[in-house]
Amino acid sequence: MNEGQKTGLFCVIGAVMLAVGLFVSWPASEREEVSVRAGKELFENFKDPLTAASLKIVSFDEEQGQVDTFEVRRDRETGMWTIPSRKGYPADAVEQMKDAANALVGLQILDVQTRNAEDHEALGVVEPKLEVLEVGDVGVGRLVTFRDESQKDLASLVIGNPVKDEEGRFYVRKPGQDPVYVVELDEPALSTKFQDWIEDDLLQLSSIDIEAMRIEDYAASMSSRGFSVDRNYTAVVTADGTDWRLEKLLEYPSDSPLADPVEVDVDPTQIVNKEKLNDIKNALDDLKIVDVVRKPEGMSANLRADKDLVSDNEAVQSLVDRGFLPVQARPDAPVEVLSANGELDVTLNDGVEYVLRFGNVSGLSEEDESEDSDEEDGTSTGVNRYLLVTARVDEDQFPAPELKPVPQTIEELAAMLGVEAEKTTEPAEEPAAEEAATEAEMKDGDAEPAEESEAAEESSEESESDKAEMKEESASEETEAVEETTDEPSSETAEEGSTEEPTAEENSSETAESSENAEPESGDAADSSVSEVEVEGSGEATGAGQGDEDDADSEEDSDEIAFADLSDEEKQERLEAEQEKILKENTRMLDARKDRLNAAKRRVSDLNARFADWYYVIPETTYRELRIDRDELLTAAEGDDSGSGAGASLPGGGSPMQIPGLNSPQ
Template sequence: MNEGQKTGLFCIVGLLTLAVGLFLSWPNAERLETSVTPGKPLFENFKDPLAAASLKMVTFDEEQGQVDTFEVRRDRDTGVWTIPSRKGYPADAVEQMKDAANALVGLQILDVQTRNAEDHEALGVVEPKLEALEVGDVGVGRLVTFRDEAQKDLASLIIGNPVKDEEGKIYVRKPGQDPVYVVKLEEAALSTRFQDWIEEDLLQLSSIDISKMTIKDYAASMTQRGIALTRNYTAEIKADGSNWSLGKLLEYPADNPLADPKVVDVEPTQTLNTEKLNDIKNALDDLKIVDVVRKPEGMSDNLRADKDLISDNEAVSSLASRGFFPVSTGDGGEFEVLSANGELNVSVNDGVQYVLRFGNVSGLTEDDDKSADEAEGESESGTGVNRYLLVTTRVDEEQFPAPELAPVPQTIEELAAMLGVEAKPQPKDEPAKESPESQPEMKEAEKPADSTDANQDKKSETAAEEMKTESDAKTDEPKTDESAKADTDKPAEVKEPADKKSDSAKEQDTKPETKEKPAAVEEVEVSGSGEATGEGQGADDGDAGDDKPADETPAENDAAEVKSDTESGEPAAMENAAKKKDGAEEELSFAELSDDEKQERLEAEQEKILKENTRKLDERKDRLNAAQRRVRDLNARFADWYYVIPENTYRELRIQRDELLTAAEPIKLDGSNPGTANPDGLNGPE
């Protein structure tokens, strides 16, 4: 083979190699060209934001040389969102997750900045892989990954530096690929800030619902001998809207904090510091957390520790390092957890009482318990430190006193006594039956007509006939004063029914009675209170009997009294008269009932009272059950966590003894005093 043939053969082989190379590289080139075309969506298959079941964001701390991970995930079975990077703390992530996913759904490529890997550092899109990074490395981006329920990737993106002089535009790239794209991204929705993914309002209470606060100002610390406790004061302060009043103030001996406290007598020149107390209310309403740490096992939701926890040195060390110390209560082997910086108990109108216990400054525990957002939290606190807090709730039993129940009458007599009337009133048209002790000794002719002695009945009939004959004989003779008086001294006569009395008999009834007047029915007026009086009842009224006719009814008397009071401008007298009238009508109406009707009235009153008593009991039970449910729900949130709050919030929630009371403002002589002081120095403004 000559040289020409060899050269031709080499050309043919080269062409074939070039053809094979072009053939093999063609699909990849076509795919790459399609994926980087401006105007195309960066994630063509990610179209439904609700399909995202988890979000993981990885960042790199250049100074510490550490990779921090923040993750939010939805439980497949319960549907509850949690934060695995915070030991499963509950997340309020429904809306936040949708907004974050929408940031990548339909994200369009605006431009291709570069295809060279050497440019990644300058554009800030280096992938945050811990094994490939060291302290001081720069240009590391934030890796954002969305996954579905099966933990299959829906979208993954490295977010880099913003484009200079192009607001809203940013450099991004896909992990494992070299091209860097320019997109317009709503980066705020992809926050790694812990507070953005939780229910930030920790207590979920309103300041206007606060009814009482109990401040327990004490300090606890760990020493070689055990727990050292210093007590300063305890104050119970009641709130009524914007007004404050001091329930009690106790102080403890400085040399013996376990001794009984002394009640402090507040000087009249002192009043509560309402400005500081209002600051506490507002801080409670707006209490926010910056981080959480899971509590050790064995600590109940009411902040008590069991024996297993006390025997666990690691758990006790975890508590003590954060400023919480288990102290034996002597009650069934339980231990109360005291705090390094006292506590605040807050009651609200629905019967729930919050217990807040303040621990040490945060950041003094192991590094793995530190918040990834500690720097942000410190900047928010304004002091460079945060504070640990334990929270629990319980039912405020004082807000659920037993209701006052009305007594239920069991007999007709008890019902009558309750109504203020006589159970068996005297008949109107029959002589009153007086007790033997009150009846004067009567002559034979004066004994009642219903005597069982037959001879006495005969004598009474004979006497009655003689009296009638004598009366008929003297009918036409005018009666003198002596004869009228003599008539009143005669023995008891048989009276005719009231509707058959003659006019002269009616006139006789109106005349004053003498001491020897036989027993007769007296109409007794009953006041609203059920007490019998003799007003307006003839001779029993004394001088009034001379001025008022005896046949004037109680209702007419009341009407006359009301008219007189009205003319004199006394409305109270009108009300009293109405009450008297109602009381009299009640007695008459009850007295007119038969025994069966009285029994029916008794049963009706029993049913009415029982229904009202049951309503009161049910109302208390419903309120108590609602408070218990609320306590359970809140403690389900609080039970497992130490909370971390900004230091300035802690300072707003604390009040020193010398801040509690202030000097009362002097009262201006012109009466324009605007202050909040009261003479007793205890209550807020009226």
């Protein structure tokens, strides 16, 4: 083979190798694009939105020349959604992620707009790559990428301009490919707004649960000489439905803001501004955040700063820049964090207390940057403000229950039951013995005891006349019951030789006498008749206004008689039963308090776990809704008539005064 043949062979081999190299190095997406036509799905392998474990959206800021990245990701171990682009802030992303993934699942090509790369800028589908972009570059789209648990791409798309006059349609292309397609896309589901991906109801409270608020109006600032505090006032108000009651109003000496405050005597012609306080309550219910920033390491959940934090200049500067000042009032006092614009403490009816501290302005929010300025005060409506939030338990909501004393001796039990000491020791056998002897003599046929009984009854009529008259004035049912119960003794007396039938008045006297002298356990007929009278006459024979008192008296008498008749052994059993009953009741009250307190502590712990690591950012408009100036707190009472109207006790050490319209009378 001569030199010319060799040269030709090498050229052929080189051409073949070049063709193979070009084929191998040609992007796979370019080779695949030939098969993509109108009516086809852009991502045929992306069928299940639940397989998406992360979403990353990259966009380009033309004015700043910067690439912004928003990412949401599910943790493989915990299953929790977080936002890595916001330092791992928890995301409420289950439904939002599903909707976002569904925007690309089954996405169909409606038309192929162009296959020419030169058209990308005009259609807004330039890929946002920072290394090839500069300030002022235009036509850059948003790159949306979904990945699964193993971080394998499920779908990736550059979203460009909307199609003119065709709502819901956009120009899109796959990264690395030239063709630009027209698709119908649910673009709002692919939002990069932070608040669209979180639980934006920060406090998660209901306005109807707010029981009290403590307003601390002060301003703290840092200077070269240290920090300064300008205190205005402190007020404590409690809610009563839609009304409010002023519990305390304190003001501070203007020349010494760190001095003890002085309680203010409020003019009786003024009432608390319930409209403004209700606005604050509603704003708390609807408190939204627009952004978060992670707090310095070492700052605890209760907003106290430890020594390590104070010695960390970077952490202290982070706090000061946002309007929160770690200060120490006294050498032996703990280091606390004051806020630049005061604070608001909110107590709920379950004993949970929120502490909101307002810092410096943080800048404009994304959604409000384009809004016009407020013409009245010259401030931008898009300004935001830093906020620190913590929770604590209001111990005043859980007072110790008033426990019932447990009797330790029979005498203590008797005193608790209201039983006189002599009744607990008086023997009860003699009346029973006398009655037994009388019955025995009557059974032997001797009529003399019966005659003596009648004489005794006649002699006692005058002494018991008042009681008999009272019983005759009662309802007819009681009189009939008394007469029926005395028929049998009258018959026995007639058989014994008596020819005179007892009158109703005599029966009443007999009943009254036997009810006083006989013991409950004797079982005689007089006791039985009294019981029948009490049962049959209750509710009907009781005089107007005396029914409840008679019942109460009879219960007390019954307790005294019953306890007095008990033997020593039975009294001891009664003591032990009462001790067990009282101990159970006391335990129930203690357990109820403990359960409520533990529930509040668990709630506080959960809240602080969520609040602990973050500065929150709220709109300036929300901040204004949560603040109330001193001259707004009280307003003139409408139709005030000095000295009249319901009110609340005013703060101060003097006698209570009434503020018209402030309180409902107790």
